[in-house]
Amino acid sequence: MATTPAVYRNSRSNSVTRMVTDHVFTGLALLSTVLVVAPLVAIFCYLLYKGASSLNLAFFTQIPQPVGEPGGGMANAIFGSGLLLAVGSLLGVPVGIASGIFLAEFGRGTMLANAVRFTADVLNGVPSIVMGISVYSLIVLPQKHFSAFSGGVALGIMMIPTITRTTEEMLATVPNAVREAALGLGVPAWRSVLSITLRTASPGIITGCMLAFARVAGETAPLLFTAFGNNFWSHNLNEPIAALPLQIYVYAISPYDDWHRLAWAGSLVLIVLIVISVALVRFVASRGTLKANT
């Protein structure tokens, strides 16, 4: 044949188009990656730049000064966040771990377990502001005052879905052989779950709790109408209390430069804590959940 058939002619130019398309989309994917990483890097750099210069010892030791006066710090807010986390974990950790144990050990495969898992997901998706006004309605209104207790409860509830999910996943990684060994010895079921299965999975479960803490520590919205914030030291669970993200928010939207400076410093502290938690979680997870071969 003197002329090449049409189909071959088309495919030759077609293949060029295809190669070009391939390169274009590869480029787009690369571009997306850069565009995603860029704001992250930008945020971190800006935080460091703005926050580090404002970070001094006073930040960690002093409470806020009245407007116009220089200095001051967020010591009460850091303490308050710690206290709120502690109260929250009193509620969230036991309920979360126990629910995880139920899902992994007692309810495996049942409809009830699926319903629990679904409901935990629902709870996870509730916007934090809605959580805040619900706890306001449940605790603050009857008590007629804001309190660290209500803030802690709000944070605790928010921890539950994360801890439940990671506990269930970690327990599922415990090999059945270990459970059978315990059963075969005549160890009662409750003892076997607690002392053997749970203990084997404990590194993973602890990291799950840490993840939950890190996530909840940065939440502002649930605290707006529960813990409410406090410019002074407070140890009383029945009083409003300062919290780091709350304080950052109040300062950020204020018109005072001094307070903006403090907001940056506070953000840097918050970010550093969270980055450490996330890194720790990844590190522990990569070492595996079983502590064999010591």
Added chain:
Amino acid sequence: MDIKIQEVALNRSPSSPAASPPGEPSAVRQFLLSRGTSAGPDRAFALVMLISALSIFAIVALIATELVLRSQLSLHKFGIGFFFGSAWDPVTGEFGALPFIYGTLVSSLVALLIAVPLSIGLAVFLTEMCPRWLRSPLAFLTELLAAIPSVVYGLWAVFVLVPLLREHVNPILGETLGWSGFFTGPNYGIGMLAAGVILAIMILPIISSLTREVMIAVPHAQREAVLALGATRWEMIRMGVLRNARIGIVGAVILGLGRALGETMAVTMVIGNRPEIAKSLFAPGYSMASVIANEFSEASDDLYLSALIEIGLALFLVTIVVNAIARLLVWVVTRGAPLQVA
């Protein structure tokens, strides 16, 4: 077949002491025999675990009940018209939620428009194109993005993003796309566009990581089948992976939407907090979460409070539905029946 049975010499002699005279149970055996059955404690333990799990139901039910109860006032006064009225006037007692619904939807939509292509691009890069040594650090960075608190995003948005938009981006948008009506009007920096952008940055990691999960769940055989037909890499990704995973990707996007709908702090700081409906993205607006955050503590009378709580109830219901749909779609791809290559 004759198997010889050997008499094995007993060349090992470990001490085989008996703790007590043979025939009588040892101290250990006596102790264990006295332990009895553990059926009681076992049942109690299982019950405690069950109660904990059921408490999750109780918590969700409590939240729902409180929201419904406290919004009764507003529900009765305004009925369904609450969601279509555009006047929000605490002074006269006129409450209509339309501006906030509009604000939430538009900011979320803008966020999706920006975030979805970028997330899928990132996911594609991470799963199919990324060199091995880069994968872990990049994934770590994405995780960090997800972990940054909302208020920190808001802080950065107020002092960095908004000036950036106001001075560099918006003028260009106004000149080139102003004819569409979406980029007109006074350019303050804060407004719907700023809210959409910061929301986009916040939901990127979720959509991206879920898309990655869904893409990884596509079996390698699919990829290899397409490659064996002579496809380029992009064609393999498009036909072998994305097509199979598309249901899951839709799920990931919807999950991102769910997160965007409920996002409060960052949006509150940059959306402008004006209950108005405007076509231009430069105009300030108001989202459902923001109005609750801003006005809740100032709500002086019961009707005001009730109206705000009703908005909270609406937000609650919408996010439940959206999240449920999203989870269902992701589940179908990662654990459900294998998909057909359409």
Added chain:
Amino acid sequence: MIAVASFCAVFFCSKSGEWFSPPNDTCCENAIEGICVGVGIEVEALNAWYGSNHTLLDINLKIPANQATALIGPSGCGKSTFVRCLNRMHETNPVGKVTGTVRIGPLDIYKDASPVEIRRRVGMVFQRPNPFPTMSIYDNVASGLKLNGFRNRRVLDEVVERSLRNAALWEEVKDDLRRKSGASRSGGQQQRLCIARALAVDPEVLLMDEPASALDPVSTAKIEDLIFELKKQYTIVIVTHNMQQAARVAERTGFFLSGKLVEFDVTHKIFTNPGDKRTEDYITGRFG
């Protein structure tokens, strides 16, 4: 009367390692106290299911005391299921079901006691060694006691040492008892650790489900030697794929096929002159 009884005891239940004993197994229960320390197992009309899968069909069996009884058969014939019915482990599976009677000594294990109580009296060693990975060697051996509330430190030390000696592991681990994790040794040592752990609770019966199948030949030989010693104090039931192992170790052997007990007799007879054609086919390697 006493002369007859002592004659019985000496002839049938001596502790010297003789394993050819005539099939009168209830003798040990009638023996004079102080000579025979084990219990026999009587199985009547045992049926087991996995969901709707009828895994064991009407098993009747008498396992003699203070002897090793081997159970052989091709894969999937139900011997592991049978052994798991003897310590009520089968019912831990959500779709497992058992009917019939199993008597260990005078005790009907399905009617007279709870599963937990039974498992303290019937120890089990699994196919793959499964020491508790988060516990030290000492804690592993003592786990059966500690997790049941036993607190006496001195007795625990004694029990741990005795069990490890009986499992022929003491010399190898005595310096690392508390410092090393239970999972830190070779497969053979881990399996002997599991045996020590099972022995520490002083069971009356020891069930071994293919204990050496995952191990190298040296470890296998060590475990077989162990069984010879353990026979003196315990009744042993060992499931094995390895017919030579059964021949080496057990006085009696049972052949399982498709959930039925085809033949149960003195080991020598099973391997040299089996009564059933199916047994002969299996022995000669026609299948399985």
